[in-house]
Amino acid sequence: MPYSPKHKEQTRQRILQTAAKLFCSKGFDRVTLKQIMKQANMTHGAFYAHFSGKSTLYEAALQFATAKGFWARKDKHTETKDTHLKAMIARYLSWSRPNDNNPSPLEFLVTDAAHQDETVRQTYQECFDNLVNRLSSILTKRGFNAAQSLAEETMVSLVGTVSVARSIQETQRAAFVSRAKARILMRLEQG
Amino acid sequence: MPYSPKHKEQTRQRILQTAAKLFCSKGFDRVTLKQIMKQANMTHGAFYAHFSGKSTLYEAALQFATAKGFWARKDKHTETKDTHLKAMIARYLSWSRPNDNNPSPLEFLVTDAAHQDETVRQTYQECFDNLVNRLSSILTKRGFNAAQSLAEETMVSLVGTVSVARSIQETQRAAFVSRAKARILMRLEQG
DNA sequence: GTCTATATGATGATAGAC
DNA sequence: GTCTATCATCATATAGAC
Numbered sequence: 001m002p003y004s005p006k007h008k009e010q011t012r013q014r015i016l017q018t019a020a021k022l023f024c025s026k027g028f029d030r031v032t033l034k035q036i037m038k039q040a041n042m043t044h045g046a047f048y049a050h051f052s053g054k055s056t057l058y059e060a061a062l063q064f065a066t067a068k069g070f071w072a073r074k075d076k077h078t079e080t081k082d083t084h085l086k087a088m089i090a091r092y093l094s095w096s097r098p099n100d101n102n103p104s105p106l107e108f109l110v111t112d113a114a115h116q117d118e119t120v121r122q123t124y125q126e127c128f129d130n131l132v133n134r135l136s137s138i139l140t141k142r143g144f145n146a147a148q149s150l151a152e153e154t155m156v157s158l159v160g161t162v163s164v165a166r167s168i169q170e171t172q173r174a175a176f177v178s179r180a181k182a183r184i185l186m187r188l189e190q191g
Numbered sequence: 192m193p194y195s196p197k198h199k200e201q202t203r204q205r206i207l208q209t210a211a212k213l214f215c216s217k218g219f220d221r222v223t224l225k226q227i228m229k230q231a232n233m234t235h236g237a238f239y240a241h242f243s244g245k246s247t248l249y250e251a252a253l254q255f256a257t258a259k260g261f262w263a264r265k266d267k268h269t270e271t272k273d274t275h276l277k278a279m280i281a282r283y284l285s286w287s288r289p290n291d292n293n294p295s296p297l298e299f300l301v302t303d304a305a306h307q308d309e310t311v312r313q314t315y316q317e318c319f320d321n322l323v324n325r326l327s328s329i330l331t332k333r334g335f336n337a338a339q340s341l342a343e344e345t346m347v348s349l350v351g352t353v354s355v356a357r358s359i360q361e362t363q364r365a366a367f368v369s370r371a372k373a374r375i376l377m378r379l380e381q382g
Numbered sequence: 383g384t385c386t387a388t389a390t391g392a393t394g395a396t397a398g399a400c
Numbered sequence: 401g402t403c404t405a406t407c408a409t410c411a412t413a414t415a416g417a418c
Contacts, residue, residue: 223410223411223412224411224412224413225410225411225412235412235413236413236414236415238412238413239413239414244412244413245411245412245413
């Protein structure tokens, strides 16, 4: 019995991880199954033992990226609450480079979700709300008044910043993100 | 002489306009030349009498959309400066529906530009800076201090709002945009 | 300049050996 | 379960008639 169920599950996870990376940096249409399978150390044909098609994989990869979303984990236990918040912002903004390898659920979604069907948009909705709520609860603990609104505003700014940063010239990117980051943090400080 | 140079130019403009619309609502990869030419009332083959390829058309359509950008024209001469500003915001946010027919230069870019080469990103850069500068000059006239920074912040929020709005569920869209709009206007009022 | 018809290439998906 | 080989489809692009 050369192939255990455990082995299959591991392979599936490897495909998902690779797919999430690639979908994130290139978008749905510019990623081929061949590419994904090659980077996952398999050949094209093996794909259909795990997923029924590209669309199915897309949704699965999307949930995979969301579940492992970076907001879930704190960086280090030694972080104070304040630096934790700043670290989250910084981490999100680190996705500004289009070829970044870390899958950013929201960015990889905002690129494609608008053109996908309602099912995909529902997943996006859940993901976005999730992030807003987590951020909101952090802000509430820190004594902000309109935490929910401020959290949503912050998330919108983050998505906008990363989206624009990815689309402009490479030479201007760092400065642009730096300015945006300063404004977002300032807003969070003054409430 | 059945085909005048003027006729060719008109045809070219028709292709550009159609392409801008389609690229805006569907993105680069999900639009085919066949579609574009069909909607422009021609057949596929006639395309290459006007453009050398799809990429060339993309850049041209991009500049076309930018040149006709809505920030350029005021809505009505009767608008006060204040309502003009609000009208601009509202008009931008009206692009929140993914299948909207009006080509929004920034949104149709933010969807694709990140995956295109540096030439396209340079065009995006110019377009974005252009909008920031126009907004900034309006804010300056109205006596704001950090007009440039506020303008950039506003543009980022607008792009983020439209991007997210297009990706979430249809039922949530209007309320989401409404909240975002209120926050953006509030920021602009309090400087 | 626009048409019809076709070449060329790539992609998603399937068939069958191991 | 994974491989190799192949199919079917669709997209860009070209060729040639009008």
